[in-house]
Every structure is written in C-alpha cells, then in structure tokens.
Amino acid sequence: MAILVFPSLAPNPYILSSGVIVLNWAVLATSWNFVGGFTGYISLGHGALAGLGGYATGLLITKADMPSFVALIAAAVLVAALAVPIGFAALRVRGASFVIVSIALVLILLLVFQSWSSVTGGSRGLVVPRPFPGMLRPEHHRVFFFLYGGLLLLALATWWLLDRSRFGMGLKAIREDEDKAESLGTPTFAYKLTVFVISAAFTALAGGLYALWFGDLDPVFQFSVLTGSYIVLMALLGGVRNLYGPVLGAIVVGIALEYFKVEFGNTPLHLVTTGLLLGLVVMFMPDGVIPSVTALVQRLRNREQSSIREVTAADLAEQRKREREGANS
Amino acid sequence: MLVFQSVVLGLLLGGLYALLAAGLTLYFGIMRVVMIAHSAFLILAAYLAWWTNDRLGIDPLLSMVVTVPLFFGAGVLLQRGLLSRLRPATLTMMSVLITFAIALIIEGLLGYAFTGTQRRIQLGYGTASFELFGARVAVVKLIAFGLAVVSLACLYVLMKRTQFGWALRATIQHPDAARLVGIDTERTAGFGFGLGLATAAVGGTALSLDTTIYPSLHWHWIGPLMAIIVVGGLGSVPGAAAAALVLGLAQSLLQIPMGATWAQTVFYVALFATLAVRPQGFFGGRLAQRF
Amino acid sequence: ACGGGGDDEEGGGSGDPIVVGISLPLTGDFSEPGKGVQEGYEAWAKITNDKGGLLGRQIELKILDDQSNADRVVADYEQLIGSDQVDLVVGPFSTRLVVPSARVAQEYGMLFVEPAGAAAEVFNQGFKNLFYAAPAVADDHYNHLAEYLLALPAGQKPATVAYAAMDDPFAQGTAYGLKKKLEAGGVKTVVNEVYPPNTTDFGSIAAKIAAAKPDMVVGGSQYQDGVNLIVALQQLNYQPKLAAFSTAPTSPEFAKAIGNKTEGILSPTGYSQDAPYESNKEFVEKFKAQFGKVPEEDQANGYTTGQVVAAAVQAAGCAEQGECQQKLIDWLHGNTVDTVVGPLKWDATGKPQGAHMIQQWIGDDIKIVLPADAKEADMVYPKPAW
C-alpha cells in the first residue's frame, strides 16, 4: 500500500531515490532472513552475494549482450547455482566458524574482483548500461521503486510461505538444535543448502536490480563487510522471527543512515552512531523491536501471566483417574 | 637469493601475525567470543604509539607502559559491562555483533580524532637493517618479531601453567559449576578478556613500528587473522603461532610468482581447506567438537 | 520534474547567491586529498566573493561528505541537484567517484567540471558535460621525463626499470603511461608489480625489486604507499640510478617520513607555487592568508575547477539549472581558460591537452627540473645513494 503511494508523495527526486535505497535494504534484509531467521546461521557475507548478483548482471549485459532484465534473471540463477558450492563449504561448519567463513567470502570475492581486472574491470569498476536509455532521472527512480516494491512483496510472500510450512518448521528445528533435528529425520544439510540458495537468489536479484539502477559497480563497495553488517543490523533490529521485522529494520536503519549523513555528514561519527545503535539493539533488544514491543504490551496488559498452567501431583493423579474412567465407560 | 630474502621476510611477518592472532585465539577458542574488534583495538594501540611518538617524541615502544595496562582495563570493562550480559545461549553470535559495533565505534572515533590520513611513525632506526647470510633484516621488523615471541611465550605459560588459566577455561565452559568450585567467574572472565586486549596493545605497537596506519585498516587484518586461528585450531595458542608462521611464510613466498594481491588468497584457501579436511584445525584443537 | 526554477530563481537577480553543490570525501580512504580539494574550493569562493562575486552574486558552497563511497557520492549529487536545487555542481575527488557522479550530473543535464578524475576511463564513458580541470590526464604525467630519458646517450640511458603501482586507475595510469613510452623506446621492464590500495606491507615487493637490481624504479603511488615502498627499499639497501614516484614526494611531510633520505627522488606535478601564471600569485598569497600555509596540488586543483566554472558562467552570463547549463558546456568546449596551472583547453571528451612538470628533490627542497623552459634547477642523474 505505502509502496504504491510513496512515489507520488515524494516531494523531489532525491527523496524518491532514498526510497529506492531503503527498499533495496528491505529486500536484502528480508532475503538475509531466510538464512538468519530460520536456521540461525548469521551471515556477515550477504553483501558479497548482492555484489555477485550486481556484477553478474553487469557482466552478462556488457560481455554477453543480454537485454538488461534477462541478464538480471540469468544472474540470479547463476548466483543461486554458485551458492550451492559456497553453501557446501560454508554450511559444513556452525556458529562462529560460519560467521568467519562468511566474512572470508566477502574478502575473497573482493580480492578476486579487484585482481581479475581483465574480466571484472578490477578496481576501475564496471559500468552497467542503463536499462531505459534516455529516461529522465526522476522517472528512472520511479520505475525502479516499483520494481523493488514487487521484489520485496515476492520475497515476503516466499518467507511467509516457508514460515508456516513444515519445511520452515524443520529449518527452525535446525536453528534450535541441529543434531536433534537430524535425529528426528530432518535432512538438515539439504534443508540448509536449499534455504541458502533461495536466500542467495533473492539477494542476487536485489544486487542485480541495484546494478541496473545505480549503473556503477566498484569491488570495494560491492564486496564490503559493512554492507553485510548493515543487513544484519536491520534484520536483528526489526526481529528475525517476524515476517515484517527485517523490513521494519531496513526502514529504520536506512532512514537513520541517510539522516546521520545529513547530520554528521563531515565527520566519521556516522560509524559511531551505527555502532552505538547496533550495540544497543544487541544489548537490550536481542530479539528485535517487534517481539520486544509485543512482550511489553503483553506485560502491561496482564502482569505475571504465565503460560505454564500449574498443577500439583494430586491434580494430575485425579485427572488421570478421570481419563481412565472415561476410557472405561 | 630472492627466495631466501622472502623466507626471512615471511618469518618476520609470520611472527607478527602470530602475536596478533594470539588474542583472538584467547577469546574465540577459550571464551567462545568472536572478537571482531580485536584488530580495531590493534589499530587503536598503533595510533596511540604513533601519537605518543608524534607529540612527545618518545620511542613508540615506551607507549606500551601506558597502553598495555589501559587495554587490560578496557578489556575487563568490556567483558563486565557488555559481554557478560549477553545470553549464554546466543553468546557466540551476539558477541560477533557487539564487537562489530565496537569496531565501528573505534574506527569512527579514530577517524574523528586523527582524520583518515595514513600515518606512519618516523623512527631514527626505521630504515636501519643488517645482513644475515645474504638477506637484509630490518631492525624494526626484528623488534616486532621479538615482541611477538616474548608475549606469546608469556601467554602460553599463563594459560597452561597457572591456576588463572584453568579458572578461565572452567569459567567459560560451565559458569555455574565454576562458581560452585569457588572461582570468581566475573573477575576471571574479565581478566581473560583484558589479557586478550593487552596482546592487542603489544601487537599494535609492534605493528606501528613498520607500517602505515589508518582508521579503516582493521578490516584488512580481520580476514587473515581469522583464517589463522581457524587453521591453527581454535583456542590453541601454539597452533595459532604455527599457523601464523606457515601462512606468513607462504604468503611471502607466493608473492614472488603471484604478486601481492593474489598471494593474499593463501589465507582463504587455507581456511577453506582446513574446514573441508580438518574442521578442528591443523595444529591444535583438542576436542573435535563442532561449534 | 527537473525543469529547474522554483520561486527562488528569478533570473539573474543580484540578490540571491549562486549555490555550488559539491560532494567530497571528507572521511574514509580519500579524506586527506578530499580536504585539500575542499580548501581549494573554499579559497576560490572567498577570493571571488571578496572581489564582488560572480555576475554580481555571491558564491555559496554546499559541501556534502561522501565518505569516499560511490553510493554516497551519487546520493549526494542526487540530493544537491534534486532536493537542494543548487545552481551549479562541481566534481568530487578520485576517479572512482567521478564517473558515477558525472552520470548523475549528465542525467540532470548539468555541467560537471571536476578536479580529480585523471584516469583514462573517465573520458571514454561518453560524457558530454565533463571537464577535467588540470593540465594532463594520468597517462601523460611523465611525458617530459620519458622524453628526457629516451634522449640520453646509449651508455647513460637506464637499461632496466622496475614498476610498482597501486591498483587504482589514477596511480596505475601514471606509472603505465611512462612504462609504455619507455618500453617503446627499448627500455626493459624487469619487475611489474601491482598492489591493492590497502597494502601496508611492502617487504616482499621491495625484495623483488631489490633482487632484480634495475637501474630505475618507478612507483605509481598515492602518498603513503609511496613512502612505505621507499622505506622498504631502503631497508633492503637497494640503490637505483633513478627513482620516480607519483604524488608522494610533493607532500610537505615526505622528507621527514622517509628519514630525510630524499636526494634525487623525482615526481610529476601539475602545479607549482612558483609557477609564473598571473592568477597563481594571487592564489598563493591569499591562500596563505586564509589557511596559514602554502597550497599544494590538491588545493590548486580545487581552485582551478572553480576558475573554470567561473569563466564559463561569466561568458554565458547565467548560472542556474536548466537551459543555462548547456550554454556553459558549449562555451567550455570551444574556449581556453587561464588558470593557476596555466591555460587549459579540452577535447570533446573533456580531456585536457597538456603534460605535467617533473620535480626533483635537490638539497632540502623539491624543484622543477623538466621541462627545460620551466625548470628551476638542473636534473641530477644518476641520483645519489639514499
């Protein structure tokens, strides 16, 4: 809804372009949440997957002469395929080791894309041709705003579908106790890999769309740990167990980032504020805003409410006897 | 000739890597904390060394008199104030994020205080060197290497031979049980963290002797250091040292055919190879437990 | 929607100021040169305003920080043009940022004069609105040196050269411009190293160079990597006949940074405080008064950019968004502008048509040694030991 009316309300192209950026974050954070939210594997490397998506789109357009949007889809498929071996290596390890591997992924890709300049353009960057040449900039923003909006809806719908499904239940079981889940018959590795690939595909779509919108790719910015950590911050802030959590987080953090830039533009204090924000979230709302607020509301409404119904051994025995009698009669 | 020179350079570099990885080993392997901010503290220490030299004109090595206790204190505070408040169940994950936040804050403050300009300490003996079997050995690099060796040895003895080391490991593995045998877990964990940061102070000073520093430099160090502790076996100080030497040497030698950029990939190749073949690490790692 | 004029723009009313929008890397990797450029812009605004402004209107700078980040730089210009409705925009620092920001300006139909996009690829993107406000692009920085070396008698001519360049379009451009010319002249390349921008350990690169014992070493460097490479070479006690580094040696802290062992080190420069051009004297003098120090190349580049834009505005007689911008662009394509770095003119892609001077450390100072008609001292060759 808001997505539909925002472009007509935006007072100028700058606000509209900020809107596109925020939506980009929202798609990224939602895509991240396929892995982070369901399986509990925290990846700081999703920035690199977006970067891969962007570069793949750009290279397919420039080197293979594909039409822009065909290239976008092809790039997502390509990245999804690439996510299989990446996931194969990364998902073998759990917890902290996985985080390290995800950081390593970013750094490796940065090295490769920087050094392999004959293909990627190296640190000179890659210029992605405009999908709508000749379109004026404000119009261009509007089109991409709707494209991102559509992608976000698609990602949200997929997340919702998984969340309520048995497949999603299996993933959540993995998050809680992987060995136990496996012993209950969940093919944990296949599940993790599948959801990682889904996540990578959506991330790559967002990255590819960004490449089309933005036009310039530079390895330093495409493969940055910072991007990945903003994504994590957003998802965490909103709440990873909630459908709209990452979107909310993206809106809050995305706007905050723009605001910091305007406020503290000429000092590195934006890093400090981001750091403080992340710290506060981790310390005081590790479950995110949405769950924290719901919990608070619930507590205000009826204090000391406990989900455990209390029964004594005598009650239980009584109950049991009644059951038995019921069964007999 | 070039090969031998590279071997010498590689070993000296490896020594520095070993020292820097030692602190990480401490938090990660023993305390289950992924300390992303370690290299940020490293840069902070390097900046302090640079600053004392720049302002007061004294030898950067002397700055350790202040930075080591200062960092120790900061570590204790950090542990008590932040990390000890995280839920044990999500400690590892959340510690990544909280220390990441700290790294950002440090980087931002450094940029604020000293601007983004690259800095380098100008030492009278900065370009001095001597010859060793045909290779040149720079004095500053040797000093850094010496610092690394001494601190690593101290750390090893402390962890293995003293009661503090035992108490620290016990605290991390089962805090309640540790309290029940009479360990002051809060103080122990705080000291453990302080110790890790103290190694960052030493490492940062060593680093500042022969390299340029700038606020965002810490990103550059995170990858190789993380790779080293994984290859070395999480939690094993000797493992980290061995891995650091081997990888430092490999990087230095690979630079001859591959150039500086591609040579860096050796860390990541080693990281993935380790995870594929021996997830518990090649040199240490006693318990083949997956995290 | 971007048709320009709001209520506050009523033609050339002398009341309201001309707002010039700029995005600069005030933090992040390029913050140091970024600040230099900022000072150049500020000096230009002040000096112009003190003289009564442009078209009788005061100049007002609106500077945003792009954190040395391409996403930011685009958002900044987006904000400046789209939201703040500035009258003019001028360029940011570093090639990496110039290309994306020039595209924003182009798509809004704005003139884009920039102080720092020296690399070749800036000019093959097909921009029609872009002008580089400096004497030469990176590839041409060493032209005078190449001529000099190739003209040396066979015995003296350096036979082998080692190149080490930062993986950055600008830095690499300078070194490879020279490499191409020397190789064409039969000088052998024995080492060719590229290192990433964030490299801090130069031991191995230096070892490679020292082991090859070339006559000459060329560094395609920014500031600190140049210093590091020189120190690492000195630690290995390597003594070349000639050493040339881009950017680093012209910095005021350079001598101290390498322990004052500077004698004979070469560097190309697009600017000299002592250059005889008319506006330069005024610039140096007033800059000193404003900032308490002498201007360096970065400051001069910023100032030059201002001068170029001002000349166009003066000639076209307008400064606002909309049709005026095309007039400015057309005028610059057809004319020469006198600046603190000499007269500048551009080809259709916005590429300037000149070369850099070559400076050398002689005694405790860095002096112009090439070209012959601008020299302050004679070139020292081969250079003494460091």
Place this chain on the structure above:
Amino acid sequence: MTLETRELRKAFGGVVAIDGADVEFLPGKVNALIGPNGSGKTTFFNCVTGMIKPDSGSVLFGGRDLTGKAPHVVARAGVGRTFQLCRVFPRMTAVENVLAAVRPGGLVHGLRSAHRRNETERAHGWLTRLGIEHLADAEARNMSWGQQKLLELAGVLMAEPDTILLDEPAGGVNPALLDRIGTLVRELNAEGRTFVIVEHNMDLVMSISDHIVVFDRGRPIAAGPPAEIRADERVLGAYLGV
C-alpha cells in the same frame, strides 16, 4: 522389523568403546540394553542411528543395511531415538517441539502448513499421555530437567517410528511418572512398536522388558529374558555389583 548389528566396532583413539558387538533385538518386543557406565551403550546408539560412523561392522534394520547412513536416513527408515543428555528445541514451545518431529515427504508436502489441525491434536494427545499437557505453550528452555525429558519422549513418539531407542528415559524423572512411562511403553508395544531402552533403573528394566542385552566393555556378555539375566553371574559381577 529386526534391528541387529554385526561385528560392530568403534574406537576413539585408544579407547575401544564398542568392541565387535553382535546384537539382535527382538522385533515387536521391549528390549533393554544395560551395562556399567562407559560400557558403550550410548556409543552403540550413536552408531546405529548414524550420529557417528562405526570403524567396522554393520547395522541392519529389517534386513536393510544402515551402516554409516546419515542420521536422518536412519530416522526415516523407522528408527527414532532420545538422547541421554536430553535435547529439546529450547526456544520452541512444547507443542512446536512435538510438531517439529513431523517430517515432510516431498516438496508439496513440505510446503503444507506445519500447524494442521489433526497433527496439532495428535501433538496435544502425546503431551497429555506424558502428563505435561499443562506445559503445552511454555518454551522448552523454561522447563525443569524432568519435564524436558518427557517432552523429548513426546517428540520421538510423534514421529511414529517403528523402533524406538530410549537412552535413559528414567534419568531424573519422578518415580510416580516413571510408572506411567512404563505403562505407556507397554501400551505402545502392544500397538506394535519395538523398544530398545538403555536404563540403569533396574526396577523399571525388569518390570517392562521382554528381552535384556547386557553390555560390558563394548560387547554383549549376556542376553535373555529378565529372569534369566537376573540370575546370570557374569551380569551380577559386571553390573549389578553384588
């Protein structure tokens, strides 16, 4: 279906945990596996369910070779298990814990809702049978040790495996409930499920099992009905400590 092992062997470094075990459990019966601490019972379970790979030997289930198969394959073949150090999904409620044990078949099946009415009802049914229905909506991490133990059992039962391996189901469970678990095992057994129970509570073992296998130092030293085992001297010496 018969669960049996042939010459199963597993050593950890110098410690031989299972030393060539030939074991056959009676299908459709309640089997017990007893033995002193460290005799290899848990390791045996781990080898059978694929949590660790045996060094040599084979695991057969209804004639199918399950040696070295991944745990989920074994589970899908019809062997369910509980853990000695009780494992539940800490941040899921009791009902969700039980529902998580329903495993999807194909893709379409996997995308179906996890909270289908009949399955939720079945989950509640198990909680009721184990006397923890009142905790249905409590998160597992807030439960006491014994409650978690029961919850874990409910999860395994929900998956309806053919053969159920229980590792110390009585550990930490209140004796009054224990009687109930005993009865439950017998009931389920009557419904056709095979049980293999590792347990140190001899009262429970002797009262519910049909067939007992005794382990010592990684290999079976005796097997037979309770009465026979109770009288076996080797067992008395190795295990009961008389």
Place this chain on the structure above:
Amino acid sequence: MSEIELVDVQAGYGRAAPVLRGFSVEVPAGTVVCLVGPNGAGKSTVLKVASGLLGPRSGKVMVGGKDMTGAGPQKMLAEGVALVLQGHSVFREMTVEENVLLGGYTLTDKAKRAKRAAFVKELFPVVGERWHSLAGLLSGGQQKQVEFARSLMVDPKVVLLDEPSMGLDPKATSTIFEQVVRMRDAGTAVLLVEQNARRALQTADLGCVLDLGRVHISGPAADLLADPQLGELYLGGRPAEKPPVV
C-alpha cells in the same frame, strides 16, 4: 542449631511467577534431609537458592546461624556450602585431572589437594583410569562420577546434592549413597534431592515433599516412606508393591 536453614523463601526466574512460594527447610549437622517431589516442583531451585546461585526474592538463607541471604556461591563456599548440580556440569574441554583439581580450587595447601585427589581416584576407578582424557568425551555416567569426585575435593559443612545418582550404574550409585552416609557420620549436613526416592529416603533421616514450590509434607523419612498416598503420588513403586486400588 541447623547448619543451613531456608526460611520462608520466595524465588523464581526472570520476571515469571515465583517457583518457590514460601519454602522453609532446615538441615542440622550430621543429618541427611531428602527432598522429593514431581518434576518441576522446584527442587533444583531450592538448592540453587541454598548455594547462592540464585538470590531469593524474599525470605532468608541462614548458614551456621549467620544470615547469608543474597551471598554468591563463592561466599557460600567459604562458609562451607557446596552444591553438585543436576545434569552435566563437568568442564567439557578440560581433562579429568584438571576437573578434579579445580574442585580444590580454594585449597591453598598443595599436599592436601594431592591427598584428596588420590582419595577420589580410589573411590571412583574411572576417574583414575581416564585421568588425562577430556571430560567431555566420557560417557554420561562417567562424567557424573567425575563431577561427584570434584565435589569431594573439599570437605564442606553443608553438601547439597541434586540427583547425584542420575545416570549412574548400580555400583556407582551405591558408592554415592555410601559417601552420603559417610559424610553424615562425619557431621556434615546433607540436603539431597533424588528421584530415586525410595532409596534416598531409606538413607535419609528426614524427608520433605515439595510440590508447586511449597512444602507438601515433611517429617522423619521412614514415616514418609510408609505413607501410602505419598507413595502413589510422589514415590512411585513397583506395581506389585502398590496398595490395591479399591
């Protein structure tokens, strides 16, 4: 005078409703008090409060006549109160040796430490046999034995045991109950939580049944054992021994 006494204790976790609601118990020196009750009754919580791991919301914890309410486990240990946790609390990635010696962390006398270590090694053969392996690699019951051995490194005045026999084979269970008796005879106050309730009550002097955080009934252990209703509700029993249901 009782060695340890809990008076009208209210305690709970986080913001949830209290688990203990006015619970009192006292353990005189040289006495074994056995606490039984259904799962989730709050037995472990009682021991956590008594050992200082969990601060009570209200009520008092008295040790040797001194008010120790709110003191942490370290102070409690200094007063001679030791707890063996329920479940598995070995230091998994340390060797058995390190685990056992850490039990004597507060001992300054090295000789005494060595003597106690020799003693526990003898008591639990496994401990000696696996002296140098990592504790986390032992079997469940073996770990439990290491834990118990660890707690025997000091001799406290008050011992709190949370289901010490869980997961132990009959032999080791007997060893533990023998130790409990030995400690009592040496004058130690023992507060024992056991699900092996009949056996525990046979060893204990006093018994106390806890349900939903309150004392349901308490008295001499033998009386509780004899009470048929308690038997059915809390102690279980082999079907054969069950009183016929009329």
